[in-house]
Amino acid sequence: MNANKPALKKIARGFQVTLPKDFREKYNLTEGDYLEASEENGAVIYRPVVIDRKKLVAEMDEAFAKRDKVNDEFANMAEEDVIKIANEQIRKVRAERKKQRTGRKFNATR
Numbered sequence: 348m349n350a351n352k353p354a355l356k357k358i359a360r361g362f363q364v365t366l367p368k369d370f371r372e373k374y375n376l377t378e379g380d381y382l383e384a385s386e387e388n389g390a391v392i393y394r395p396v397v398i399d400r401k402k403l404v405a406e407m408d409e410a411f412a413k414r415d416k417v418n419d420e421f422a423n424m425a426e427e428d429v430i431k432i433a434n435e436q437i438r439k440v441r442a443e444r445k446k447q448r449t450g451r452k453f454n455a456t457r
Contacts, residue, residue, distance in 0.1 A: 386448065 354367045374395055382393040421429050
């Protein structure tokens with residue numbers, strides 16, 4: 348992809364867009380990687396996002412080990428249940444951010 352000549356891409360079924368090979372190579376993107384989509388000054392911006400699941404699990408394990416089991420409202424919950432609650436809160440925050448960006452109501456429970 349030449350910086351002076353943007354690549355023209357067609358939106359395919361399911362609103363998918365194929366990233367040009369040189370773009371994928373330049374940013375070391377592979378199938379399954381995450382991109383964060385945002386809008387800036389009328390342009391759609393995609394930024395690579397690195398999610399280190401092993402590090403995240405290790406941090407969660409450490410947090411669970413350190414928690415105060417007497418005063419912690421989640422102390423008697425299974426780790427999977429706490430993760431479900433955390434994921435729901437993340438969905439709600441993302442929906443609120445999207446609502447603020449677009450000015451429209453977005454259903455976070457889909």
